[in-house]
Amino acid sequence: MNNVFVICEIDEGKVADVSLELMTKGRSLANQLNCKLEALVLGHNLKGVEKELYPYGADVVHIGDDERLDPYTTLPHTSVIVDLFEKEKPQVALLGASTFGRDLGPRVSSALVSGLTADCTSLEIGPHEDKKAGKTYENLLYQIRPAFGGNIVATIINPDCRPQMATVREGVMKKEIYDANYKGKVNNIEVEKILKPEDLVVKVIERHMEKSKVNIKNSSIIVAGGYGVGSKENFAQLEELAHVLGGEVGASRAAVDAGYAAHERQIGQTGVTVRPKLYIACGISGQIQHTAGMEESSMIIAINNDPNAPINKIADYVITGDIGEVVPKLIKFYKQNTK
Numbered sequence: 378m379n380n381v382f383v384i385c386e387i388d389e390g391k392v393a394d395v396s397l398e399l400m401t402k403g404r405s406l407a408n409q410l411n412c413k414l415e416a417l418v419l420g421h422n423l424k425g426v427e428k429e430l431y432p433y434g435a436d437v438v439h440i441g442d443d444e445r446l447d448p449y450t451t452l453p454h455t456s457v458i459v460d461l462f463e464k465e466k467p468q469v470a471l472l473g474a475s476t477f478g479r480d481l482g483p484r485v486s487s488a489l490v491s492g493l494t495a496d497c498t499s500l501e502i503g504p505h506e507d508k509k510a511g512k513t514y515e516n517l518l519y520q521i522r523p524a525f526g527g528n529i530v531a532t533i534i535n536p537d538c539r540p541q542m543a544t545v546r547e548g549v550m551k552k553e554i555y556d557a558n559y560k561g562k563v564n565n566i567e568v569e570k571i572l573k574p575e576d577l578v579v580k581v582i583e584r585h586m587e588k589s590k591v592n593i594k595n596s597s598i599i600v601a602g603g604y605g606v607g608s609k610e611n612f613a614q615l616e617e618l619a620h621v622l623g624g625e626v627g628a629s630r631a632a633v634d635a636g637y638a639a640h641e642r643q644i645g646q647t648g649v650t651v652r653p654k655l656y657i658a659c660g661i662s663g664q665i666q667h668t669a670g671m672e673e674s675s676m677i678i679a680i681n682n683d684p685n686a687p688i689n690k691i692a693d694y695v696i697t698g699d700i701g702e703v704v705p706k707l708i709k710f711y712k713q714n715t716k
Contacts (some may be wrong), residue, residue: 380413380437381406382467382540384458384485385430386477387420387447392429395473395547402500402550403471404434409502410468410516413437417461419454419566421447427563434555441566445577448584449477452576453568455484460571462489467540469518471500474544486542493542494520494533496646498549498669505534512536518543523646523665530665548594548650551673591625591641597654598624601644601671604631605660605681606700612637614704615659621711627651629667632660645670660700663688680704 383403385396400416407414413436418426420442427438441457462470462485470485472478474496486493499521505514517534518541524531535541593599600619602612612626619626628638630645644651645667656674661667663679663686671677672691679692680703689695696703 379466379468379539380415381410381469382415382417382462382465382471384470384472384478384481385416385418386473386475387418387423387426390422392418392426393473393475393477393547394552395475395478395545397429397433398547398550398552399471399473399545400430400433400435401553401555402545403469404555406469406500406502406518407434407436412468415439415465415467417441417458419443419446419457420449427561431559431561432554432557434559436561437564438561439564439566441568443568443572445572446568448581449481450579450581451480451484452579453572454481455488456573456576457566457568457571458485459488461566462540470540470542472542472544474546478544482542482544489538489540491538491540491542492535493544494522494535495544497522497543497545498530498646500543500545505536507536517541523669528665546650548652548670551652591639593625593627593642593644593651594649596625596651598622598657599627599644599651599653599655599671599674600624600657600659601627601629601661602632602637602659603629603661603667604635604637605662606632606637607660609637611701614701614708618657618704618708618711621708622655624653624655627671629661658688658692659704661688662686663691 381403383399386393403414415437416430416435417439421444423442472482501519514536520533520543600615602615627644628642633643646669650670652673654675657678659680677692678694679688680696684697
């Protein structure tokens with residue numbers, strides 16, 4: 378009871394990266410709270426899935442293996458999770474802010490009347506003093522996320538209802554093995570005793586899935602453009618620079634909204650979160666909506682004609698100048714010095 382739970386998503390027979398990232402964070406939270414980390418996996422043909430999760434510090438892996446749980450549909454998954462949570466009473470429950478998590482999280486939190494904070498960028502443990510009620514709470518989950526269009530960073534708490542639930546987007550947390558030899562235990566859920574006929578009213582007859590052709594998330598070098606790039610044609614220079622460096626092209630929301638780049642290249646609070654080895658920001662002012670998605674980059678180079686642009690505060694190197702002049706020089710230099 379009162380442990381940290383991660384509801385894991387299965388992607389093509391494996392645990393999704395966002396779930397493993399949350400396992401890493403969950404292990405850290407569990408250590409702070411001096412409790413266990415438990416993982417929950419629902420689907421079909423899940424034999425051996427616990428071996429993927431043990432190295433991330435899972436003390437218990439709850440497995441619901443049933444053909445009616447694959448592919449994912451809302452009602453049966455919700456019923457199984459709610460039944461388990463009512464028995465186990467976790468204090469924290471985490472999900473990825475994917476299509477899966479954004480559908481499932483609200484259903485579970487509504488059924489348990491627990492509340493849910495979406496798209497968190499940070500999770501911490503801390504106290505809270507309610508002066509009006511004269512109460513002091515210890516070891517609450519601080520659910521931290523940008524709010525009001527990214528103009529403030531809000532810290533949200535849930536003092537009285539459990540579990541404290543939050544979703545986190547892929548790439549926000551770091552995925553790290555806790556102990557390669559870590560061993561937990563398995564709890565096999567008796568799904569057939571939980572599901573009711575009304576949980577199975579929706580059946581998936583056929584699925585068509587098209588994979589994204591853009592792989593920004595896993596690129597070690599990203600050349601990103603903002604509204605300051607000026608036009609879709611100017612983005613071609615960024616594509617050439619990215620090609621020379623062996624990287625990918627990204628964009629800010631302003632650039633995507635202006636039609637300079639496709640939405641699948643959007644980086645930031647409403648796009649993807651990345652942490653490449655090198656991030657070259659071209660014509661990006663650096664509002665929190667964008668920096669929330671790239672501030673963990675190992676090295677940041679900012680190219681901007683505004684010496685006071687907010688992006689400069691987090692950049693390792695700042696080039697003040699016109700993108701139309703700087704980027705062609707970079708392309709020429711890298712071509713000369715690349716074997």
